[in-house]
Structures are given as C-alpha cells and as structure tokens.
Amino acid sequence: MAITSANQLELLQTAEAVAREKMIDPELVVEAMEESLARAAKSRYGAEMDIRVSIDRKTGRATFTRVRTVVPDDELENYQAQLTVEQARQYLDDPKIGDEFREEVPPVEMGRIAAQSAKQVILQKVREAERDRQYEEFKDRVGTIINGVVKREEYGNIIVDVGQGEAILRRNEKIGRESYRPNDRIRCYIKDVRREARGPQIFLSRTDPQFMAELFKMEVPEIYDGIIEIKAVARDPGSRAKIGVISHDSSIDPVGACVGMRGSRVQAVVNELQGEKIDIIPWNEDQATFLVNALQPAEVSKVVIDEDAQRIEVVVPDDQLSLAIGRRGQNVRLASQLTGLDIDIMTEAEESERRQAEFAERTQLFMDTLDLDEFFAQLLVSEGFSSLEEVAYVDRDELLVIDGVDEDTADELQARARDYLEELNKKALDRARELGVEDSLVEFEGLTPQMIEALAEDGIKTLEDFATCADWELAGGWTTVDGERVKDEGLLEKFDVSLEEAQNLVMTARVQLGWVDIADLKTDAPEADADAAIEPAEAGASS
Numbered sequence: 001m002a003i004t005s006a007n008q009l010e011l012l013q014t015a016e017a018v019a020r021e022k023m024i025d026p027e028l029v030v031e032a033m034e035e036s037l038a039r040a041a042k043s044r045y046g047a048e049m050d051i052r053v054s055i056d057r058k059t060g061r062a063t064f065t066r067v068r069t070v071v072p073d074d075e076l077e078n079y080q081a082q083l084t085v086e087q088a089r090q091y092l093d094d095p096k097i098g099d100e101f102r103e104e105v106p107p108v109e110m111g112r113i114a115a116q117s118a119k120q121v122i123l124q125k126v127r128e129a130e131r132d133r134q135y136e137e138f139k140d141r142v143g144t145i146i147n148g149v150v151k152r153e154e155y156g157n158i159i160v161d162v163g164q165g166e167a168i169l170r171r172n173e174k175i176g177r178e179s180y181r182p183n184d185r186i187r188c189y190i191k192d193v194r195r196e197a198r199g200p201q202i203f204l205s206r207t208d209p210q211f212m213a214e215l216f217k218m219e220v221p222e223i224y225d226g227i228i229e230i231k232a233v234a235r236d237p238g239s240r241a242k243i244g245v246i247s248h249d250s251s252i253d254p255v256g257a258c259v260g261m262r263g264s265r266v267q268a269v270v271n272e273l274q275g276e277k278i279d280i281i282p283w284n285e286d287q288a289t290f291l292v293n294a295l296q297p298a299e300v301s302k303v304v305i306d307e308d309a310q311r312i313e314v315v316v317p318d319d320q321l322s323l324a325i326g327r328r329g330q331n332v333r334l335a336s337q338l339t340g341l342d343i344d345i346m347t348e349a350e351e352s353e354r355r356q357a358e359f360a361e362r363t364q365l366f367m368d369t370l371d372l373d374e375f376f377a378q379l380l381v382s383e384g385f386s387s388l389e390e391v392a393y394v395d396r397d398e399l400l401v402i403d404g405v406d407e408d409t410a411d412e413l414q415a416r417a418r419d420y421l422e423e424l425n426k427k428a429l430d431r432a433r434e435l436g437v438e439d440s441l442v443e444f445e446g447l448t449p450q451m452i453e454a455l456a457e458d459g460i461k462t463l464e465d466f467a468t469c470a471d472w473e474l475a476g477g478w479t480t481v482d483g484e485r486v487k488d489e490g491l492l493e494k495f496d497v498s499l500e501e502a503q504n505l506v507m508t509a510r511v512q513l514g515w516v517d518i519a520d521l522k523t524d525a526p527e528a529d530a531d532a533a534i535e536p537a538e539a540g541a542s543s
Contacts, residue, residue, distance in 0.1 A: 032125030
C-alpha cells in the first residue's frame with residue numbers, strides 16, 4: 001500500500017472517525033499514524049536509520065524524513081543516524097554538536113506485514129489515549145456517587161458500565177447478600193481510581209461509610225448546602241448504622257431535617273441500603289455527651305474518659321447492659337467507631353465491686369507499709385489518698401483535716417512513708433547497679449530508682465541507650481491493627497509517665513549527649529518528630 005494523493009485525505013478522515021468514536025483528541029490519532037508509518041519506513045530503509053514522518057493536518061500528505069545528528073568524533077556509533085562535524089560540513093554551514101541534518105526520502109510501499117504492524121501501533125496508541133481520558137475523567141470523582149449498569153459478574157465481583165468505561169464492585173464491597181443481574185441499574189460510591197498497566201481501574205463500594213453520607217447529602221438539601229454537617233459515620237453494612245450530625249443554624253434541628261417529613265428522607269436512604277437501620281445522633285463537642293447520645297437507645301449512668309489511652313468507661317443500669325452492648329456487640333461497636341474511642345461497658349453493680357476492690361487494695365497497702373490499723377488506713381483512703389508518695393510529700397495541712405490526726409500523728413505518718421520509700425529506692429538502685437547500670441543513667445534527672453531498675457531489666461543501662469528510645473517505648477501507646485486498637489506496653493508506663501513526659505526526658509538526654517542542639521529544638525520543635533531527631537546509627541549506640 002503506497003501513501004499516494006488518492007488516499008492522503010483518508011488518513012485525516014480515519015483519524016477524525018476514530019477520535020470521534022473513542023472520544024479522544026484527533027491529534028493523538030494522527031500522531032499514532034505518524035509513528036506507525038515511521039516504523040514501517042524503518043523496516044524498509046533499515047532499523048538503524050532515524051526516520052520521522054509528518055502528516056500535514058490540512059492535506060493529509062505524509063512526509064518521510066531521514067534525520068542525522070552531529071556528534072563528537074569519539075561518540076560516533078551509528079553511521080546511519082549520526083554524523084561527525086567533518087562529515088556534516090558537506091551538508092551544513094558551520095555545523096555544531098547536536099545539530100540535525102534532515103533530508104526527505106521517498107514514501108514507502110507498505111506490504112501486508114508492515115500494514116498490520118502499523119495498525120497495531122495505531123490501536124495501541126488509541127487505547128493508551130482512551131485510558132488516559134478515562135483516568136482524567138474519573139480521578140476527580142473519587143468520593144462521589146455514580147450510577148451504572150451491571151454488565152456481568154466475575155467470581156462474585158460485579159463489573160459495572162459507568163458510561164465511558166468499566167468499574168468493579170468487589171464482593172466484599174457489596175451489602176450483605178446482594179445479587180445483581182446483567183442490565184440491572186446500580187448506585188455506588190467511587191472509592192478509588194488507580195492507574196494500572198491494563199488501564200485505569202475504578203473501584204466501587206456500597207459498604208463504605210461515606211456512601212451513606214453521600215446518600216444523605218443527595219436526600220437532605222440542608223446537608224448539600226452546608227447548613228447541616230455530617231461529623232461521623234459508622235456502619236455495619238446491611239444491618240445498622242449510626243450517623244452524627246450537627247447544625248450550623250440554631251433554628252434548624254439536624255436530626256429532624258435528616259429524618260424528614262414522616263421519615264421520608266431517611267427512608268429513601270434506608271431503601272437504597274437494603275433496609276439498613278440508621279440511628280441519627282446529634283453531634284456534641286463534649287466526648288462524654290456525644291457518647292451518651294451514640295449509645296442510644298440505652299441509658300447511661302456515668303462516663304469516665306481516659307484521654308491518654310483514648311478509652312472510655314461507661315456505666316449503665318443493670319437492666320440496660322444488653323441494650324447498650326446490642327446484638328453481638330453491634331451497638332457498642334458502632335458507638336466506638338463513631339466516637340473513635342475504645343469503650344468499656346459495665347453495670348452499676350460491677351462498678352461498685354471494682355470501687356470496693358480498689359478501696360480494699362489501697363487500705364491493705366497503707367496497713368502493710370505504714371503499720372496502721374484497718375480503721376486508720378480506711379480513713380486515709382476515704383480522704384482520697386491512693387499512694388505512699390501522696391502521704392509522704394503532701395502538705396501536712398491536708399493530713400490534719402482527717403478526724404483524729406494531729407500534728408504529731410501527721411509528722412509520724414509522713415516519716416514512715418518517706419522511710420519506706422527510701423528503702424524501696426535503695427533496693428531498686430542496688431538491683432539496677434547489679435544489672436550493670438552506669439552512673440550516667442543513675443545521675444540523669446527525671447528518672448526514679450524504680451524507673452532505672454525497670455530500664456536496666458530491659459537492657460537499657462547507659463544514657464546513650466536511653467537516648468535512642470522512642471517516647472512510645474517508654475510511655476506506651478495504642479496501635480491500630482486490622483481496625484482494632486492494640487495496646488503497646490511502655491517500659492515506664494506503670495510509673496504513670498505520659499507520652500509528653502517521655503518525649504521531654506528523651507530529648508533532654510539527647511541534648512546532654514550533644515546529639516541535638518538546644519537552639520534547633522526551640523525553632524523546630526513544633527514541626528519535628530522528636531523520635532526522629534536522631535538516628536541510632538548517629539548516636540553510636542543501640543537500644
């Protein structure tokens with residue numbers, strides 16, 4: 001097949017037709033044709049030649065050009081596509097390195113194989129352009145709802161026609177036991193769009209919590225307009241869900257607006273989610289208040305929040321326990337997801353037992369360590385004393401308010417407490433030195449003898465060892481594994497060392513060792529990760 005005047009215009013007409021069908025830029029199709037013709041020309045003139053083809057965008061005429069580049073003498077490798085400066089003087093005036101000499105060559109006769117190869121190149125380029133167009137179209141639609149038509153099912157996954165491409169709804173993203181047939185209409189949430197070798201992959205979901213949030217946005221104009229905001233969503237897909245909402249207009253009830261007249265708005269969402277029951281809960285900045293709302297319909301007697309551990313204890317009446325927990329723990333699990341807190345639920349009877357156990361434990365502590373009778377020890381616990389340190393170092397006046405305690409008795413109590421603590425400190429320090437702790441760690445301000453003993457038992461025996469520790473290794477923390485929070489035990493956690501205190505101790509050690517400049521800390525502290533301030537390799541020690 002020769003590129004003659006008879007079929008020159010057909011190139012442009014074909015390019016226009018393909019671009020219109022695939023909804024891509026005609027220029028991309030023409031460029032693909034130029035590349036395919038160039039490949040055919042190379043097969044005719046030789047693969048080592050640099051043959052380039054240009055198609056006139058108005059007439060369709062294809063021009064074949066051979067290009068040779070000027071290179072230094074010692075870099076000449078390809079005689080067909082390169083020239084030395086001396087050789088280039090035959091064709092160019094004052095040639096320089098990098099200049100190109102171009103000469104037109106006759107059009108090629110395309111045989112069957114060459115034509116087939118050209119066709120493959122064009123198809124490949126068109127496919128790539130089509131994939132790029134699909135990716136650009138859908139990448140900005142992540143987080144929105146899309147309507148599609150079911151095409152087929154593959155191993156439980158649903159392939160959905162979304163207009164200008166296909167998307168996949170994986171079986172774990174379907175609600176319950178949903179089943180679809182070809183040509184069924186389906187509404188899904190675009191969870192992710194990725195570039196992959198086989199083209200852009202559009203991943204859909206019907207179980208994502210944000211799918212429900214987007215449905216409410218479609219059904220409730222106040223949410224769409226921003227008057228009502230969805231602050232949190234938790235779902236057990238196909239079964240039950242909780243959604244926390246807040247109104248930025250005091251005259252509008254957020255719960256009532258989401259429910260709608262006779263439940264019309266929420267019912268539309270429920271129908272789309274296969275009958276999923278939805279609890280609409282008023283959001284509150286106060287965690288305890290919001291949690292009480294989130295645990296509805298159960299009644300809550302008391303809430304105790306541990307902000308450091310991000311845990312919360314909820315006390316409910318004995319007859320409300322099963323309602324608060326819900327079937328298979330569903331109610332408390334959803335409330336936990338909604339608030340972002342780990343929730344421990346106990347009855348009033350269980351809390352009373354625990355309080356009594358703590359009271360008895362502290363009473364026994366004072367009886368054993370301070371040589372007190374049970375009645376006097378109970379008096380101390382009743383006044384809020386829970387540790388020997390509190391008795392030893394509290395202001396004496398706080399002891400004098402206890403019935404029957406005069407100045408002499410208060411002084412004796414504090415003396416006994418201090419003597420006992422000093423004995424404990426001596427034993428802890430002796431044990432730490434037996435384990436090989438160096439003076440640099442013993443003399444470091446901020447660590448008690450018991451802390452030093454605990455560090456030594458874990459192999460931390462020098463200030464250098466201590467400085468390589470991360471704050472969470474000392475204070476403990478929480479890690480999310482497979483959606484569940486897992487406790488990381490800290491070396492100094494039993495001494496009530498907070499994450500901030502651990503961070504300050506470690507950074508102080510690093511400053512003392514000269515690993516960190518105190519001036520840098522003052523300027524970079526808000527942004528820098530304290531644990532990343534020094535690497536163990538730089539420290540010259542490892543924990």
